[in-house]
Amino acid sequence: MTHTLRLAAAADLSRAPIDITAVLDHLVREADATAATSIGFPGAVDLDHTEVMTRLGGRLWNNIGDPADEGGIAHTRALERAVITWTADLLAMPAEDRWGYVTTGGTEGTLSALHAAHRRKPTARIYYSAAAHYSVAKVVRLLGAHGILVHARPDGEMDYAHLAEQLHRRRRFPAIVVATAGTTMTEAVDDTSRIRAVLDEHHAGGHLHVDAALSGIPLALDGRLSLDDASGIGSVAISGHKFFGTPTPCGIVLIRDHLRAAGSRVAYTATADTTITGSRCGLSAALLWHAIAVHGREGHRWRASEARRLAAYTVERLNAVGWPAWRHPHAFTVVLPTPPEHVRRKWLLATDGDTSHLICMPGITPGQVDAFVADIADTRPRIRPIPRPRPATASPASSHAR
Template sequence: MAGDRCYELAFPGATDLTYRHLAGVVTGRLLNNVGDPFEHGHGRNHTKDVEVRVVRWLGELFGAGDDVWGYVTGGASEGTLHAVDEAATAHPDVVVYASAAAHYSVAKAARLVRAPLVRVDTDERDRMSLDRLRDRLLEHPGRAAMVVATVGTTEREAVDDVAGIAGLCDDLRIVRRRLHVDAALAGIPRALLPDGARPGFGFGAGATSLVISGHKFPSTLTPCAVILYPRRPSGPDQQRISYIGSSDTTIGGSRSGHTPLLLAASLLGQGHRGHRRRAQRSRDLAAYTYDALRRIGWPAQRLPDAFTVTLAQPGPLPRPWVLGGDERTGRIICMPGIEQAWIAELVADLDGLLRGRIHVPVPRRGHRRPETAAR
């Protein structure tokens, strides 16, 4: 399994940070952060104090202020579900709007809360089209709106115009609204860009909730995420549960007490400076990847400041490269932990394919490819 790591280029999981100093507690103690993280509840086998520190660190990064509220989830999909559920609880007539490039979990969240989902076309850079969003919002006059914006789409790492979406809702006088930002991949690295290059997508830009993933850029090495609100949401389902001694404000009941430790070790341990360096190294590698592909004549694209490079999907290759995507387009996501030497090997294989130096027999259905072709 470890030997195949160099071939996994299509999925956004950072692997450069490890936490050997936490091995004992992660593998040797039960830690259950059940219930609201801002309420200790019964017992001491939790890490809620650390969880709150993580929430506040991220809240400051995204402009939430002192009243920030949130919790560590099992993944960004759970965070988006929490935001969609909060919107549907506050406004039972809510309509959910998301771009055609939004994560597949948005449709699932809308289905679970029984809210209609409206897809919005994207522009040439894969961003939600504000003109098309205006048209879609006008199709549902008088209804509450839940717009899900994306900061780092799964295919091209596009960044929706969060401030523009908020301004559009203001222009249309949509007061009953929510604006959730799915910043699972690109939220932290984009927020750490210098002034002038940093897109406005946090709470100052009009977001009402935001989610980032832990196993993507922060390199927690196990799935988790953090959902953030500028203040604690209110709702009729947040009653205090005597069994746990805490309010029921999360989607799940029992939650990992280990993932807040990993997040804290990454976020607080590296700080803004360390993560800014990590992000820049990934951008430099993405630029190298794009240039190398173009140099051999292989079609490729990269959006500004993105870790992601999309490329024409190759046919069979001599090594088991994982490029994801569909039959036409693959992707390389230059996450921290990806090495330039791996990219160079892939480019060499693609160059050989272009020039006819590499021939990989296509296995017939029901037959395995020869072992020599997969090495």
Template sequence: MLQRFAASVQERSRRMAGFPVNLEFDYGPLAPFLSMHLNNAGSPEQESEYGLDTKPFEQAVTAFFVELSGGSPDTVFGHLAHGGTEANLFAVYVARERYPDGVLFASREAHYSVPKIAKLLRMPHVAVDVDEHGVMDLDALGREIGGRGEPAIVVATVGTTGRGAVDDIPGIRRAASDAGVDEVFVHSDAAFGGPLAEFGQPRRPWSFPDGADSVSISGHKIIGSPLPSSVILVREVDADAIRRPGVAVGSDDDTIGGSRDALSPLLLWYALRELGRDGLAGRVRRCLEVTGHAVRRLAEAGLNPTRFPGGNVVLFDRPGDEVMSAWHLLDVDGRAHLSVMPHVTTDLVDQLCAEVTGRRT
């Protein structure tokens, strides 16, 4: 039964073209670790009494992303979360501790976890209008912030799920300042678009030097992994505010999770050891080249493709349900959603176009 199920999933995975996950990976050499119970319980920076963990690998992975996001290892605290929702929750949690009366702002096209986080933390939440490209409207943000006069906690989305839009982090800070609000915390939800913002041409502001107070990047998207994961980075001073010394099996408690995934740090460390910064940049460049090919081919097929400038998401005229299902295409306001991840090749794009046009004739 399991073999049949695996074969079925592998076959269906060949046409994964609509969701922001990367299927181009091979972690076979790490198989022996599946026979162990590894647990990164407690602080990523301290050994716990349990002892069977991968914290040195977690520290190496977070150090890579601290450097990538322009942070300092002396002032930034990071760990691996189970996915983007937990990472966003942690960021908003520490932001709320800094500003207990803060109001949570995010664009209407931000990740669906944001309203849920506001409800969990019992915070007021404002969904801000977007412009024609799906980017947070800064004039609307300024009006919303100024109209309340409370500290602003803003989730800036770097690569929205629907359109791949990138919110303007420096502009967010200017909008708050112009509205007369100086108490501002900006979280960069770069789960999808962080590497694209860093290595695309031109580079887009997304990181600590650009005005972010915290940053999250998913491990299962551009890098690729069989398990969902996210790196969350916050300023050390904000982590200090929620840290409880010595209560988590002999180590500090400075994460949301108690028992924490110890396999994902190994997976990401293994991938990043092979990729490095240059390899990650090359992977982004290839994705963008294939995205350009997809736009041309879909246009030739008369499918009216649109693309956020410099992004790897293409929206086009929605084909029938059978094609949508077979290719795992997301429906975004009645349009089909193609997400060009590292495993998506020009050949795969050509196959998709051929099937769409074949079904239409």
């Protein structure tokens, strides 16, 4: 029986008695066993969240309703507000024109932002690139909106000429453009100034949203992502479990306040209904608050720069063994030709056809990279035979081949 089937059988709730300890032990053992080779997905593993999990993990923390409200069930709303303020400050959002909350993840952030933008302009066309995360197309479908696919370059960045062409063709409709800061496969960052310029040429006032699930915080720490007045960006969505590595999936959405609709008040929750879900995870807000409080801006800047250094080292090592890897200069993500199945599986690499990636998130070590590169080097003779050295006296056939 495979591992998954064994676990499913042990966890089957219709069978009694259930050995609960054995099931939980099994899950932890499995997670421990794969931790050292889990380098394909973008969750930081260097932060210690134990204090929050130990002290708050045993009870319900539910931030129902608008985070700015004082009424209703407050739980960790004060911490949530602190997280929103810290992130909005980092992104240089004007203090009088900002709003946001802690979401379930990047997807909910984009849903919330595009819902606000689409509500203002219900006939808007929503433009996003072929390298955008699948959640963007899903959100467009959920809103019942018209989505327009824009070409992406092979390195993952949006094709701005194609965006201009698509916008021009539909110039009688309002426009919402989704840029990505850190595409899923190559961590490409769309140039929001160029998008804004193209957008203004065809649709002054069009909404520009940034899906910054992975790179939002690291780029903001560098000053390379800003939501100030000059940016022309209306909203941003960030995942919390990626750069902050929280043990619960979560995220942050920020929207320029004047672009969203005020929610209606709900009598029995004593708050405004402004968020996508009603009940919201207050534990996530506390985890984000703790991660920010412990390390501060400088600590997180250092984490990002160390992760980038390791990514640069990984590219160098892979190229040294003849495996042509590359990365964008700001990226944690290392892109490489897809290795054989056994290597991909062992290292849990994310793969799309002939391209795979690993992500040097904070906490991944040079030792893990070296072990991965050693596995790659081992596969070299099997998939690309190294030519034998030529004999000293070359035959006519071999000189012809040259």
